Amino acid sequence: MTDMIRPHRPRAFALIASFSLCLSLSAQAAPIVFDPLDNTEALMTPGAYGDDLKQGTEALASGDSVAAQAAFMRALSRRPDDVVALLGVASSMQLRGERLAALNWTLRAIKQQPTDAKVLEAHTRLSLENGDLPAAIERVRSIVSAHPAAVPPGQALGRLYLLDRQPAKAVDELTRVVELPGSDATARVDLGKALLSAGRADEAVSVLDQVRAEMPGSSLALSPLARAEFARARPEIALAHLTSLEGLTSMSASDYVLKGDVLSALSRHQDAADAYARAADTGPADTLLALKHAQALDRAGRGDEALAAYEDVLARDADNLVALNNAAFLSATRRLDLDKALERAQRSLRVGGEQAALYDTLATVQIARGDTEAARQSLQQALKLDPGHASARERLANLTSEAAPAVAGVAQAAPARTVESPAEPATPRASDVMAPVATAASATAAAPPEEEAPVTAAPAAPERAVEPVDAVQDQADLSDALERWRMAWQGEQYNAYVDAYVADTSPIAGMSRKRWEQDRQRKLSKPGRLEITIESVEWTRIDDDTWMSRFVQHYASSNYRDKSLKTLTWSRRDGQWRIESEAAKTL
Incomplete structure (x- = not known):
């Protein structure tokens, strides 16, 4: 999934939980949460100043940004440099969508407390919303130079490097930070994430596992640890960590996506489809998530739902090759809207170029339409591109011998081969992974010998031994x-x-x-x-x-x-x- 900052959506309950500064970040960085009343109990004793803070927070909880800003401004009239009130005004403005003005208020807060973690986190959040990431990095880097022994600025800089997709710099900075007095488990978790993003999964697991061992009842390290184990081709262990995480706290959309990827790697496609559906329910869906969900439904044998899911992908991205090809195939096998299926199969070839599997899908559609001569030409082209293409070879043999009617030719297509994952499959890095989900295009793969229909005519090309494929x-x-x-x-x-x-x-x-x-x-x-x-x-x-x-x-x-x-x-x-x-x- 592309990592993008979510558009502003005023939801009062969520805003008070994070004080309106907790928007979506890249999966590589921990969410930044700011609560203006955290560690400020002394300010809440009866009196005008404490009452103003309380009223401002309650107004934010109800979504009343005007009343919230008025209350925090009253607090500032009594204590002009108070960081809690400054960030309260920033939150009020952010709630109304005035992000640039909100960012300026966080700059005032930074002048007052440049090494305060919550100030830096709030400033980072608004910098991201405003596309101000390079400038934020420079500002925080200057704070680190002025306060090299302070943990929060160094940790904030490491997170900013991660968000700017500079994992090597993030690793260097966070490695320095975890050695500083006062550094805590959150800094080590950030280091683990940076190591994973830099492709150093073994080191990431070592760091994150230590945090988990020290904090056995905490969910802090479980999500990144699951990603790191998945990157090390250990999906069973990754799934165990995700199961523990789900038992301790509410999982994020990205955690459910990871769970779907892990389950797909384990060939548990029904469960994977459910996990992707939970991800879509938990957070905003995008094209990649919709495609993963469609593929999992396809592999789980839920063809009608898969077809509808591919339609959803194509509504988002009309040139998505996987969705075009697979929707055409599923439509043909169900004899649904064959004109649209033909258009999609032809479009697949324009998008994906000359590929045997795409011609095989086109032939499947043409057979369903009763156009056997066009199907024969498509299958011949598929075999010209790949003489060992088993499904195309079988279909062409059936057409040549007239051993089966057109519709039966569709029904006899070699089924998609289910790849059984070994105990520890070699799965790619978590930051790059889409778990191996075979699609309708893979219906062209060779079926195991006992499942293949007998070929009743000579193949269009010399036989080629088909070795088992470990996808x-x-x-x-x-x-x-x-x-x-x-x-x-x-x-x-x-x-x-x-x-x-x-x-x-x-x-x-x-x-x-x-x-x-x-x-x-x-x-x-x-x-x-x-x-x-x-x-x-x-x-x-x-x-x-x-x-x-x-x-x-x-x-x-x-x-x-x-x-x-x-x-x-x-x-x-x-x-x-x-x-x-x-x-x-x-x-």
């Missing part, structure tokens, strides 16, 4: 290949970068291989540092030797930044995964 291991290998590609690009290592791609074609449509190599060499030889980060990776298996990855990419150089949705098509060549094509859409 979990493939996805782990692909995640490693994706990380090597990212590191080669970020490190401006031209040879390693080019080696990540297949050698016999250009990955960019309309550009020759020679021109593409010249372009990459020119760009990778420019002076200056690059920062490439990726998140919300979604893996889709097309067939035994083809996968697709979609993810949000953040690119930053000394003079340019952008954010895009990138799609890479991966092909297994000589046992190695390499990029065959790529496409990007600016976000």
